[in-house]
Each structure stands twice: as structure tokens, then as C-alpha cells.
Amino acid sequence: MTNLEKECSNQRTVAIAGGIAIIIMALAAGFSYGFVLEQIAIQGDTDATFQNLLSSEGLFIAGIAGWLVILLCDIVVAWSLYIVLQPLHKNLSLLAMLLRFAYAGILGIAILNLIIVTILINNRASFLTTDSFPVMANVFLIAFEMTWWIGLIIFGAHLLIVGYLAFQSDFIPKLVSILLWIAALAYMLIHAFYFFLPHWNAFTSVLEAVLTIPMVFGELGLGIWLLMKGGKSSDVRDKAAIK
Structure with missing residues (x-):
């Protein structure tokens, strides 16, 4: 096998890993955010959220496990996209990877707030009054969400660069x-x-509801492309669309 063939094979393996990670991440996000958090956190109702946490502690912990899966998948995707896109523009690909790593780091900090909630649940009888626990648990749930929002702004900047590189290429569909x-x-x-x-x-x-479809299908489309065709074409190495 020539060096070129080895490089093509390696890029294909990396692309498949990235595509699988994006799909796993989408499923985990649907569970942890779309199901678990929506079921437990009742906006504006601290007491109802408190009761949901107590009655669904196992589900809440499963949701945290889902967030950890998302975190690991984000790291894999950041690395995969760098490997696949760096022949187009190494510096922009590196910046995109660093932005996604930064997002993953912020997501990790956000997840710590959820872990603190489980600690409060398990130790509430030791150091919290009945009245203070619901408030504190809700504060950490809000802290999770607000920290995650900051990360998602950075995540959007990452996607902006990836979209630019994808548009400049002649091997990634323009629709993606x-x-x-x-x-x-x-x-x-x-x-x-x-x-x-x-x-x-x-x-x-309302704005989020309107834009949910492109938000979901934008990265999912990229994931499917990585899984089906990413790293196959020698154009990834032979054609630098951006100088």
C-alpha cells in the first residue's frame, strides 16, 4: 500500500468515526435534553421540579450519562473534522477544532452542575432544610442551562467555519x-x-421552534456525509480550495 493509499484509508476511518459520533450525539441529545430535562425541569415551578427530581432520580442520572456521551462525541467530532478538512485550510480547520474543544470544555462545566444536583439529592437530609433544597436544586439546573447556552454560541461559531470550508470544497454537497x-x-x-x-x-x-429543523439537519447532514463518503475522495488531499 502506497503512502497515498494509507492516507486515504486513515482519512476514511476518521471520517466514519466522526459520522458515527455525530449520530450517537444526536440520539443522546434527544434523550438527555429532549426527554429527560424536559420531563424533570418545569420552568417557573421550583416545587414541581423538586418533586420530579425525587421521583425520577434514576432517569436524571441516566440523562447525565447521556450528556457525558455527548461530551465524548464532541471531542471525537472535533478531531475528525480537523483531519478531514485540514487539507482545505489547515489554520481554519485548527480554529474550528479549538472552538469545538472550547465548547466541549464549557459543556463539561455545565454538566458539573447536574452532578451537584445529584449530590444535593443524596445528601439533602444532612445539610439542607426541606425549604432550601428545591431552590438550590433549581439554581444548579438553571446554571447548567445558562452555561450550556454560552457554549452553544461558541459551537455556532465552530459550525460557521465548518460550513465555510464545506462550501469552498468540491466534494461536500453545497446543501450541507x-x-x-x-x-x-x-x-x-x-x-x-x-x-x-x-x-x-x-x-x-418561537425562533428556536422555526429554526430547529436546520439546526438538527445541518450537523446530521454532515454526519451522514462523513459516514457515507467522507475521506473517500483524493480531492481532500489534492485540491486546496482555500489558499
Whole structure:
């Protein structure tokens, strides 16, 4: 096997790993955020959230496990995209990887807030009054969400660069790059609104509902491309679309 063949084989393996990680991450996010957090955290109702935590502690812990899976998958995807896209523009690919690593680090900090909630649940009789526990648990749930919002703004910047590189290539479908751009702008706009303009939450929720499809299918499309075709073409090495 020539060096070129080995390089192509390695890139294909990395692309498959990235595609699988994106799909696993989407499934885990659907469970941990779309199901578990939505079931347990009742916005504006501290007592109901408290009761849900007590009655669904196992589900909440499973949700945390899902977030840890997402964190690991993000690291794999960041590395995979760098390997696949760096022939187009090494510095921009490196920046995209570092931004996704930064997002993963912020997500890790956010997850710590959920772990603290489980600690509070297990030790509430030791150092908390019945009245204070619901408030403290809710504070850490809010801290998780707000920390994650900051990370998602950075995640959007990462997708913006990936979408740009994808658009400049001649081997990634243009539809994927356009969806990535839309998703990138949606992530940055929506979560900047949630964090900096909380009194606009009703408007932001509507905006999020409208942009959910491109937000989901942007990266999912990239994941499917990585899984099916990523790293196959020698164009990845032989054609640098950006100088």
C-alpha cells in the first residue's frame, strides 16, 4: 500500500468515526435534553421540579450519562473534522477544532452542575432544610442551562467555519454547507438571546421552534456525509480550495 493509499484509508476511518459520533450525539441529545430535562425541569415551578427530581432520580442520572456521551462525541467530532478538512485550510480547520474543544470544555462545566444536583439529592437530609433544597436544586439546573447556552454560541461559531470550508470544497454537497451556515447562525442568535435578553424568551422560543429543523439537519447532514463518503475522495488531499 502506497503512502497515498494509507492516507486515504486513515482519512476514511476518521471520517466514519466522526459520522458515527455525530449520530450517537444526536440520539443522546434527544434523550438527555429532549426527554429527560424536559420531563424533570418545569420552568417557573421550583416545587414541581423538586418533586420530579425525587421521583425520577434514576432517569436524571441516566440523562447525565447521556450528556457525558455527548461530551465524548464532541471531542471525537472535533478531531475528525480537523483531519478531514485540514487539507482545505489547515489554520481554519485548527480554529474550528479549538472552538469545538472550547465548547466541549464549557459543556463539561455545565454538566458539573447536574452532578451537584445529584449530590444535593443524596445528601439533602444532612445539610439542607426541606425549604432550601428545591431552590438550590433549581439554581444548579438553571446554571447548567445558562452555561450550556454560552457554549452553544461558541459551537455556532465552530459550525460557521465548518460550513465555510464545506462550501469552498468540491466534494461536500453545497446543501450541507448551507444548512451548516443556517444552523450556525441559529445557534449563535438563539442562545445569545436566551442568555443576554431573557425578557425576550417568548420570542426566542418561537425562533428556536422555526429554526430547529436546520439546526438538527445541518450537523446530521454532515454526519451522514462523513459516514457515507467522507475521506473517500483524493480531492481532500489534492485540491486546496482555500489558499
